[in-house]
Amino acid sequence: MSALSTPVLGQYVPGDSILHRLDPRTKILFIFTYMLIVFLANNGLTYGLLILVTGIGVFLSGVPLRLILRGLKPVFILILFTAGLHVLFTKGGEVLLSLGPLTIEEKGLAQAGWISLRFLLLVVTGMLLTLTTSSIDLTDGMERLLSPFRRIGVPAHELALMMSISLRFIPTLWEETDKIIKAQKARGADFESGSIIRRLKSYIPVLIPLFVSAFRRAEELALAMEARGYRGGEGRTRLRKLSFTWHDGMAFILLLLIILGLLWLRNQ
Amino acid sequence: MGIIVQGLSHVYMAGTPFEKKALIDVDLTVEAGSFVAILGSTGSGKSTLIQHIAGLLRPTTGSLRVFDTTVDSNTKKLAPLRRHVGVAFQYPEHQLFEETVAKDIAYGPSNQGIVGEELAARVRQGMEWVGLTETFAERSPFHLSGGQMRRVAIAGVLAMEPEVLVLDEPTAGLDPKGQRELLEKIYKLHQERSMTVILVSHSMAEAARYADVIHVMHEGRRVLSGSPVEVFSQREKLVQWGLELPPAAMLGAFLRQRLGSSVPQDLLTVEALEKYLYDRWQGREDP
Amino acid sequence: MIQLKGVGFRYPSIKETGAEERVLSNIDLTVDQGEYLAVMGPNGSGKSTMARLFNGLLLPTEGEITVDGLNPRKLEEVWEIRRRVGMVFQNPDNQIVATTVLDDIAFGLENRGVSRDEMVERIQDAIARVGLTGLEKAAPHHLSGGQKQRLAIAGILAMRPSVIIFDEATSMLDPVGRREVIAAMKTLHQEGTTVIHITHSADEALHAERLIVMVEGQIQREGTPLQIFSKPEKLIEDALEVPLFIDLRERLRRQGMSLSQHSANSEELVEELWGLLSKG
Incomplete structure (x- = not known):
């Protein structure tokens, strides 16, 4: 599948x-x-x-x-x-x-x-x-609904950005998961048979590479954001x-x- | 024997607004023991095609036979196909997960039920094939350079001793030296063990240098097949499909324009060009 | 103008893991405004590290670097440096922040507090310049590799930069994607932007005015691409791929054929060969 x-x-x-x-x-x-x-x-x-x-x-x-x-x-x-x-x-x-x-x-x-x-x-x-x-409208809406609560310490901008980035990377990581599952299947991994414990264990070869990759992406993305002058919500303007x-x-x-x-x- | 693909079509997400026909009625044969290249731009369907050959996707319609195993849309289990075919996807180092290089390479063969001394021998063999010395065995794969990680991943596939090796962009991201070394090793294995190799690549030069047969994919269809000479004589079509000529063939085309049609079509590597021009200069070329 | 004087760099953290220590040492380099510079070298030779010094993502551990006279060690100046020196990264996916083309181009402008009206204008301009018109609302994962890299370029263009660094930005693309990005680079150069292109591809490096070759954290060669490729030495051959026509020319010269080293591309070499061979 x-x-x-x-x-x-x-x-x-x-x-x-x-x-x-x-x-x-x-x-x-x-x-x-x-x-x-x-x-x-x-x-x-x-x-x-x-x-x-x-x-x-x-x-x-x-x-x-x-x-x-x-x-x-x-x-x-x-x-x-x-x-x-x-x-x-x-x-x-x-x-x-x-x-x-x-x-x-x-x-x-x-x-x-x-x-x-x-x-x-x-x-x-x-x-x-x-x-x-669309996810961008969703996060945008959330950020604006939350922004009055910034005064009491709700990090509206950061929450919205986090959500937006997660949504942005869902398709990417989804494809990546599919790829890793296939790669391990090609190496003879069996995710379908055996006891529950066995099956959970069989996913380790998928989860470790997925985490490694997610962290690598996060690191690169952070670098790219910094390169584009990102320094938090202070003083930002909005296109939308x-x-x-x-x-x-x-x-x-x-x-x-x-x-x-x-x-x-x-x-x- | 070998691989026979017949009328193979594959549709992703059928019945949704995201429906996509990735393969349309593909026929294709790969002879056992040959070195085949599959070329095509992104989205041409080549990746979907190799996933069928590797037993990772079920055909929507059509069938394929890999050695003695046949698969069509009704086949329940694809796993039997996978016994014949080893596949290293693009950036295969992204699938490494074990604490040590040796353990990671052992993952595939041990899934095949191989244990003990034979497993250890397979691991040693795999490492040797890709040119990793024994000192790497106990190191963590995550602390190696990109090129070394790539070799570990490919060793893990080779250790399963597949009859068919599928490589999806094996040299992407490596530096030129790393690219040359890796492909030379694969080519040597192909020759020594008459292992069937299917190379998916964006590099026309790699296809020209190593392949016996090239298949070109475009928008889900197989649009051209033949020897490198035949395929690379179709310059306009290749460009139209988002591909190009390998640099040597490009230079060969210029030579033909200037020196006339006596210049043969099969000058696809720098060595071939050198020999032809030198011989011609010496006045020793055949008429 | 980017100036490096005696620049060295070592990563502090890698030492503890016992892995290879990557160092830049003793780099003297000036990149002029409007220049088209290519950087080649094997993996691990410090190319990307050097690029990250150019826009203040990393600070040198030795020596000094200035960008248009600005000092990246000063917190307020580093942001201006990053506006002026944009960077396109290798992996197209991992530099796109937002979920549509429009919003992603806006990201840098939003960070700098550009007013909305000006943003709209600059974004339109950037989209047109990289040829993504019609894809404003597309989601990044529906774009091709070449389109993603052009999106990254548009995001930088909107910032009105003077320098754009392409850090192996073509290496993950197919031939079409490569052509798209190279074409964009050439246009940028013609329009006066400084282009710094880090690449493994000799054919791509040929487009540059100047090439530097890095080996083990040092600049080993510097000159025009043709000069460097025409002097095949062990060091260079190991580290680089040489364009095919130069490889062929040098092979034939070694065989005793009297070819000049002036040919700048395949056509010119063929012209010379034609002259040589038709004389009989």
Whole structure:
């Protein structure tokens, strides 16, 4: 299997949808608030509203659904796992099935369903942010949202730069990992068979070269940055300027409506 | 025997906006015991091609046979291919990980199940082939020079005694002396052990000097194959594909322009040019 | 103008690991404004170390270096030196900081606090000069090697430098990428920028006005590329590759053919050979 053949979860898909055009600060605030209010949902109606809103979001993003589903593949395993735990260990209500010491009860099944749904909503919304926002906009938005907190010692610029460099090097290191895995496979490495311990050990020949390479890159990059006159956030100017448009205003109004709607539907 | 590639295509990330056809319907044969060069600019598909030969990628369509092992899109396990083929990717020193040179070289053969005295012999042999003296055995590979690290990595591949050795840009980043020494060693091994060598290179001069057969790749297709003389007589096409003539062939082309078509096409090295011009000067050349 | 007087350098940390100690010693060198200088030498001969002294990334442990009269030992002057002396590194990937072409070119300008309007203007200009128009929003990992190196050059050009150092900047590129970068170098030189090109390729070094050959941390030869390549000595042959036409010419001369050492390229050698051979 080639690492290149699986797109990274939520990798930016260039586009020109309304979601793409929103100010990154709006998107970050919207999505984080939305992720919090997902926990307000407590019944079919509220979950229905959230599914509807998320669905509209996916539609508006213009990102092909199958790409989102593919990206979700690894997440499904996690969802199944947590759902399984709930099914087995949450007790209450009618006993639906019993197998020796294990029983599956009504409340467990319901809980598993809600939790899975909530989890899925959180992941898809998070993905919407990264699918429609380039990494530079993302870090830029973060830096500006954090900058008021600089006074209390939050290193907004450094955090944003760190994030931006990490994002910049993800594809590079991803390819590098693929290359090292292949090189070691060509030397007869076997990553697929044996006990878990054995398999973990088999990754040592991948991890060591990867670390060595990451450090070498970091060193060279630091040198290049210094050569280009980098000396911290003091006195820096910015090429990018962010500006809110009426779209952003609409987004915040929408968010408010969703919150009110949820609060109202909760008690229905 | 040897390697037979038939109708090989490979698509990366099929069904996503990032879909990329890396290989399109490639047919290609590599005879056992030959020295083959694969040329092509970045993105021409040569790297994807050698990854198939090395048993690291599964064909999307088409098939390939390496000695007695055949692989196509339905093949479950590619590992059997890897028994025949050793591959040193670009900058192979970036895959070193052990504490000592000897341990690192032993990694491949020990994965093949070789142990004890035979393993030690393989390590010694590998080091000898690339010209590393015994004193290197217990040193850390991370404290060697770039050129030495490169040799350790290639020794690690050679110690597996592959029938086919694939080298992806083996001389990149080395200085001219390091480049010459490394390729001479590989060439000697090829001759003495009739090891099949597949050299992927950006250096036309290296291909001209060592290869029996050259395959040229462009945008995922094999666009030209033949002896160095045949391939390097296609100057316009090569330039169009982002390649160039080796310096000797370039000079040969100028000679033909000035001295006429009696100048043969096979002057692809400085030695060949020297001999031809000297003989001609002496008036001893064949008509 | 870069001036080195009796410059020496040793890496402090490497000594402890017991690895080879790389030293520069006793370097006297002046690089004039507008010059096209090539530097060759085997790996480990100190070429890159010397280049890093030129822009104050390293400070000499002996001797003195000045750049346009500025002293890299003074903290405020070293930043001005780095603006004036840009550097393109060997690995195209490890010098790109930002996630788009536009933002990466802006990086140096942002560091210097250039105003936004001026930034936009300078970036446009730099992009046009290296021929990356249309790729402003591209992500670095979607660029070819040659494009990445031209991006690095654009990032430097935007700083309005007087010197650009290419530290083996072509060694990881394919023939097309090499051609792109060499073409950019020639243009820069014609426009008056000082170009310092560290390379293993004799054919690339031929483009330069002056060549220095370094061996074991010292300048062993200095002259025009043609002068140096035409005097094949063991030392030079070991350390360098000689351009093919000179290699051939010297071989034929040793065989007794009366060829001059004036030919400056393959065509000129062929002209001379034609004269010699057609006489019969």
